[in-house]
Amino acid sequence: MDVIPINYELTFEPDLKNFTFSGTEIITADCKKSTSTISMDCAELKIISCHVHSRGNPVKSKTSLNAKKEELQIKLSEKIKGKVIINIEFQGILNDRLLGFYRSQYQQNGKTKYLATTQFEAADARRAFPCWDKPEAKATFEISIIADNKFSAISNMPIKSKKKIGNKTIYNFTKTPIVSTYLIYLGVGEFEYLTGKVGKIQIRVVTTKGNKSKGKFSLELGKKLLTSYEKYFGIKYPLPKLDLIAVPDFAAGAMENWGAITFRETILLYDPKTSSTRTKQFIAEVISHEIAHQWFGNLVTMKWWNDLWLNESFATFMATKFVDKFYPEWDLWNQFIEDAMNVAMSLDSLKTTHPIDVTVNSPAEIREIFDAISYDKGGCVLRMLEHYVGEPNFQKGLKKYLSDFKYKNAEGQDLWNAIGKASGMPVSSMVHTWLKQPGFPLVEINQDGNVLKLKQKRYLLESDKKFSKGLWSIPLSLGMDDEFSKKLFTKKSMSIKLPKNTIGFVANYGRKGFYRVKYDEGILLDLKMLVDEKRIPGIDRWAIQNDLFSLCVSGNEQIRNYLDFSDAYFDEDSYLATVNVAHNLASLYFRAFNEKFAEEIRSYAVNYFRKILFNLGWEPKKSDKHTDALLRSFVISALGKMNDDEVTDEAIRRYKKFLKSPSSLSPDLVEPICSIAAWNGNSKTHAELMRLYKNAKTMEEKLRFLGAMCSFKDKKLLIKSLDFSQTPNVRSQNMQLPIMKVATNPYGDKVLWPWLKKNWKKLNKKVGHGNPLFNRIVASISSVADDSMEKEIKTFFKKNPTPGTERTQTQTLERIRINSKLLRRMRQEFKDG
Template sequence: MKAVFPINYNLEFEPDFKKFTFIGKEKISIMISKPTNKIVLHAAELEIKQCKIFWNGIEIKPKIRLDEKTEELTLAFSRRISGKAVLSIDFIGQLNDKLVGFYRSKYKYKGKERHLATTQFEAADARRAFPCWDEPEAKATFDVSLLVDRHHTAISNMPIISKKIEDQKILYKFDTTPVMSTYLLYLAVGEFESISTKSGKTLIRVITTHGKKQQGKLSLEFTKQFLSYFEKYFKIAYPLPKLDMIAIPDFASGAMENWGAITFRETILLYDPKTSSTETKQHIAEVIAHEIAHQWFGNLVTMKWWNDLWLNESFATFMATKAVDALYPEWDFWDQFLISEMTGGLSLDSLKSSHPIDVPVKSPADVRQIFDEISYNKGGCVLMMLENFIGDDNFRKGLYGYLKKHEYANATTEDLWNSLGSISKQPVRQMMNTWVRQVGYPVIEAKTKDSKLRLSQSRFLLENNGKAKQGNWIIPLSVRTGDKVTTKLMKRPITIPYKEDWFKVNDGQKGFYRVKYDKDSLYALAKQVEEKTISNVDRWSIHHDLFALCISNQISFREYLDGVRHYEDEDDYVVLSDIISSLNFFYILLSKEEFWDEIKKFNLDFFNKVFAKLGWDPANEEKSTSALLRAQVISSLGRLEDQDIVTEARSRFANLSKTGKLNPDLRGPIYSVIAWTGDSSTYQKMLGLYRKAQTQEEMVRLLSSLANFQDRKLLSKTLSFTLTKEVRTQNLFQPIARMVTNPQGKELVLPWIKQNWKGIVSRFGVGNPLLNRIIGSVSIESDFAKEKEIKNFFAKHHVPGTEMKLAQTLERIRINARLVQSIRKEFS
C-alpha cells in the first residue's frame, strides 16, 4: 500500500466556451499511512493557482513543483504529517482539441457552430482535468459539481441531486459515485437531448446533440437488452441507478466505458434506418454489449495495474460476442468472431515485435501502445479456448466467484485463474500462463505415418530468421476424425492412432493456434472442403492457415491458389469473406508485377462465382451475413473493373441523384466503385455529397471513397483535404486506410506523412491512438528500401508511445518484401 492514497474527491468544474478553458476546485480526502513531508500526485497541462492541506485542525501551505515531463505535482511541507487530511487545490486547465482529458467537440446545429465539453480519461488522462492519483488501484469515491451556462446541461457518472442558479449560471451537483478508478470518471457540458427507458429500476438514456435523438432508438433497445442479459449472466445487479449512452461528435476511440456514462462515436451509437447498413447495425450492437460488459469487468472489478489491461478488454470482447449471439443467434456472431477477433489476434501475434497479453507497463506511453489486437482480440480468443476447455458452467461460476470476491476493488490475472481453477478442478493457471505470459502462439505440425498421427508444436512466425524467442504452450488439443473428436492437453509432441481417411486438428477453431498438414493429409481435407462435410468454421481455419503459411513462405503462392480452388463452390459468409480479403491483399501487394493480370483474372473468376449466387438485391428472408458478403464482393469486383458491376453501379448512383434512395447496404460499395472508375467531375459530385451528408456514417463512407480514384492528382487532393477543418480529426485516418489499398494511391501516402508529420502530431497530440494508425498504414509497403526510409524518418521524428507500432510496421514491410521476391521467382 502506498503511503498516501485518496478516499474521496470533491470536484467542481466551470468550463468557459469562449476561452476554451476551465476553472477547477477540488478537495481530496486522503489517508497518510506513515509520516511524510511530501505528497506526489499526477497532473498535466494544468496551472495550479492555490494549494493547501488541512490536517489536525491546522492549515498548511506546501511548496509546489509541477514536472511537465513526469506529469507529477509534488507538494512539499515544512513538517511531517500522517493520518487523515484534506488537500485543497484550485487550478485552471485547457478545454483542448486533442480528444484526450477534458476536451471540446465541435458540431453544427441549424447552421450554427456549437461546442460541447466531454472527457476521455483512459488510460492516464484524468490528470489533464484535475490533480489526482491517476492509477487504477487508487480507487476513491467522487462528488462532482459542474457550474455551467444556463443554456447548457451537465452529465456525470451519477444522477443529478440538485440544480441551483448562481450568477447567471447553473450549478449541477451529482450524487456520490461508488469507489472507482480515476479513468472511469466522466464530465460533459453542452446542449443535449435524450430518449429514455427503464430496465428494472435502472434509468437508461441515449443522449445526443440536438436533432439526433431519434437515431438513438435502436441503441436504447440494445442497451436495455444487454444490460438485462449481463445482470442474469453474472448474477450481480448493475450497481448504479442510471446508465447513459452518449454520442460524441469528436471521439478518438470507438467507445469508452465510463461508469454509468458510456461515450461513443456517433457512428457507433446512432442508427438511421434509411441510410445505415446491416454492418453498422451489428457493429452498434457489439460495441454496446462490449461497453456494458465493462460495467462489471473493469468498473466493478478493476485490474491492479495496466499490465493486466486484458482483464478489462479481453473479457469485454469475449462477453460481447456471447451476449450478441445469445440475443441475435441469426447473425452467426460466433462465426463472425473469427473475422473480427481471431484474424487480428493471429496476425499481430505472428510478429516478432508482438507482446505478451500480460505485458510490463512502466509509463502512460506504454499503456497507450497495448490497446491493440493482443489485449482485445487474442485475449478474447484465449478466453473462448479456456471456456471450451473447462465447460460453460464452470466458466460462469468461476467468473461469479471472481467478481464477488473483488467487487469495488482491484484484481490480477492470478486471481482469475485461482477462481476458475478452483471451480473446474483443472490446471487453469499452469495452462493459461503459457498463453498470457509469453509472446506468440504455436503452429502444430501434423504428419501421418504407419496409421499414426504425429503432432508437434513450434512458435509460428511470419518472419522466422531463427533470432526470435521460441515458446512452448500447454494446448487444449482437439482432433476430429469423422464423427469422433479426440481431446488432449498437449505439452510436448504426441502420437494419436489414426484409421480414418482424413482428420482435422483444432476442431471448431476453439484453439488459438495454427495447423500445418503434410501434403497427403491436406489433400484429404481438401475433399471435405469441396463436399462441405466439415463445418464452415473448419473450412475457414484450413484456408486461414494456408494463407498464413504462404505469407511466411512455408508454402508457395501457387500452392495457396491451388488451395483456394477447392472453395469455388463455397457459399458461407465467414469462409468467403476470408478468401476475398486474402485475394485482395495479393492483388494490392503484387500490383506492380508483370504477372499482375494473371492475379487479376484469378480474382475476377472467383469473385464472379460468388456474386452470381448473391446478385445485387437481397432475396426474401436472406441471412444478414449475405448483405455483408454482397457489399464485400461488389466492392472487390468494382476495383477489378468488372464492366457489368461498373455499369450497374453507375445506374444506381444516377438513380440516387434523382430519387435520393439507395439500399443502405449498397451505399458503401457503390460509392467505392463509382470513385474507382470516376473522373474529376465524379470527384466533385462525391465531395458535394460529403458536404451535404446528414450522418457521420454517410460522411465516413464518402470520405473513404475519395481515396478510391485512379487519378493521382485527385488522390493528392484527397490527402490535402484530410488536413482541412472539413474533416474531423477522428476521421482523418479513414481515407488513409483506403488509399494504401489503392495501387495508384499507396505510393503517395508515405511522402504525404513525411511532409505533414509535424502538423499531424500537432493536430492529434502526443498519446492519441490515431497516431499509431497513421504509422501502421504504411505496413502494406513491400520494399526493403522503403523499410529503411521509414525507419530513418521516425528515428529523427520520434513520438513517445509509437515505438511498438513502428517496429511492427517495419517487420510487416520486410515480410511483404520477402514474399514478393519469392512470388517473382515462381512466376519467372
C-alpha cells in the first residue's frame, strides 16, 4: 500500500424516511511514495465534494468513480508525499440488502418501525464511506452520528458527548484504538438497554423496544465470558464497553464488530417460557464465539482474507471450550464432534472441496469461503493440534502470539511458529499437511497377530484416480480404556506392534484426529463386542459406526454390515452415539423411501427409535440431561415420519390440545408435534399453522411453524408453503429455511426443483448477490435430484448465473452423483434379500 490511513474523522446523518444517509470524512493519511493519484475503495456512494491538503497547502483534485472496480480515484494536480489530509462529502443509500449501512424494519404495536445498522465484513465498509477497505489498513476512528431526537445512536466506543440541535441530536463517540474497517459499527434506532458491569467495563444488551427482558441470560453469560477470556489470554479486554445488539434483519448469525457485536434476535434473546433448549445452547455458543473474536480477530487481525479460516475456526473452537466450562452437563465437545466434524468431513470428502488455506483475490471470492471448511474443519484441526502439543503448550503459544501482534496484523504462520516454539514440536510441518491440501486421509488397518499394518490415502466419497493424491502428518493414537500409543504417521504406510495381551483397541482414540479409519473384518468383529459391552469410551463408540456408515456411502462397505453392526448400540447410553446411529438409520430409510426394500430398513430404524423414546418418555422431566431434550424432539419427529401409529396418535392428540391451549406443549416439542400434524394433515391444518405463524410473538416461535408448514405430504400444500416464503410475511434472512425443509421432505422431491426454476430470478433478487444464504438454496437441490437430471441442472446454472455460488454448484452436482450411486448399490444389495 502506497497510501496508509492514520485516522478517520467520520460524521453520518441517516434519514430513515427516505432511506439515504449523508456523510463527511476527514482522513489523515501518509503517502509513502510520491504520487499524483490516490485510490480508495468506494461503492454505491455519490461524492459531493473532495478537498486535499498536503503539508498544510490545498492541492487541486478531481474525483472519478469506477463502479465495477468499486474504486474512487482522486487525481491531483501535482505529486505529493508524506502527510495528507483528505476531506470528502458523500451520500449513500440505506439499502435493504443486509450489507454495508442498511435499514431493518420491524413491527411494534401494529406500526412499522425502522432502524439503521451496519454489516461491513468482508468488504462492505466501502458502501458507507470511502476508505481503504482491507484488514491490514488499520487506523483510528473518531465517529459522530446525527440522529432524530427519538432515536439513540451506538458505535464501537462509548459516547463522549451529545448535544441537541433542534429536532436532532449529535452524538460524538470517543476515539477507537487502531482497528480494521470491517469491524466498525454504526447503529441508529429506538433502542432499549439492559446494563451490567464487569470491573470498569460497561456491558449492555441492546434491543428494540419491549424486548430487553429477554436479554438477561445473554447479559449474565457475556459478563462471565469476558472475565474468563481475559484470564485465558492474559490480556485485558481492550475497550471501555461491550454492546450485544439484537438486530431484526441480519444475514449472518452474528458479527464481532469491536465493542458492538450484532446478532440475529433469535440468537441473543432468550425467553425461558417459549425458547427451546437448543436455542439456549446456540445463544451461548454464538456469544462465546463473538467474544473470543474481540481478541483473536479484532486485537490481532489477519493480514488478508486467506487466513479468514483461522479467525473463524479459532472462535468456533474457543467458544466450545468456554461454554463447556460453564455448562459441563451440556456435553458440548461431543456435540461439536457430531456437528462440526460430521459437517466438515462430509464437505471435505468431495473432490470439489478446497484447502483450508485458500487464495482469495476478490470480495466475491471471500464470501464463498465462509463455509464448513473455514469454520468446522479448521476448528477440528485446532482441536487435533491442541491434543498433539498438549493444552498448556497450546495456551502458552497463543498468549505469546496475541501479545506479539496486538493492534497489528498477523498470518497463520506466526501462530504456528509461536505454538511450535512453546512446545518444541514440529508444529508447522504437521499443520501444513492439513491446511495446504484439500481433503483428509482414510487410515486402513489390517491386523496380523500383534502387528498392525497401516496405510493412508485421501478419502473420497466418489472415487477418482485424478484426486486421490495426498500425504498427511497424522497424529495417530491407539487406545481402549485410555490412550496407549501416540505416533506421528507421515508416510504412505507403517507398522505398529501392539503391547502384549492387548484385548482390543480403537484407532484415532477420542476421535481427536481429522481422519477416518477402515478396520479389517476381524478387528470390526472384536469392536462390535467391545461396543456392546461399553468397554470403550462413548466418543469412540460413536466414531466406529460413524466411519463405517461413511464407508457405506462411498461404496467401501455394505449397508447390511452397517445394519448388523448397529445392533451393538441397542442399549447405548451416550447421547453422541445414540443420536448418530439414529440419524444414520433414518437417512438410510428416507433414501430408500420409494423402494421395495424400504420396509426392511424401516424395521431396524423403528425398533431403535422406539427403544429411545421408551427410555426418554414424552414429557420433559427434572432429571433429564440437557441432551435428552435434543434427542426427544428428533426421535418423536422421525417416528412420526416413519408412520409409527402410536406416536402419530399421541402427537395428533397433543396438537389438538395445543391449538386450544398453547402452553400445554414444552417449547422443545412444538415443532415436532406440529410437523407430525402436517405430515398427516390437510389444507385445514395448513391454515392453522399459517395462523399460528402470523400470531406468534417471537421470531423463534415463527420459525417453528414455518418449519412445520414444510412437512405436508400433499404437493399442493408444499408449493403453498414455498410460495408463502416469498411474501413479505417471511423476512429475506429466513426464506432459505422452507426451501431446505421441503428438500428433506421425501414428498418434496418432485416439487422443489420445478418451483426453484420458476422462482429463481425472484429469489436471486430477494436474497441479493453475494449473500451466503443463496449457497444454502443451491445446496438443497442435492436432496431432491438424481444424476439423470445432472445435465439439466448444469445448463440451468449456466443460463442463470448467481455469482458467489459457483463452488457450491459443483459440490451440489457431485453430491447428486454420490447419492444416486448409493441408491443403485442399495438396490443391488437388497434385491437378493
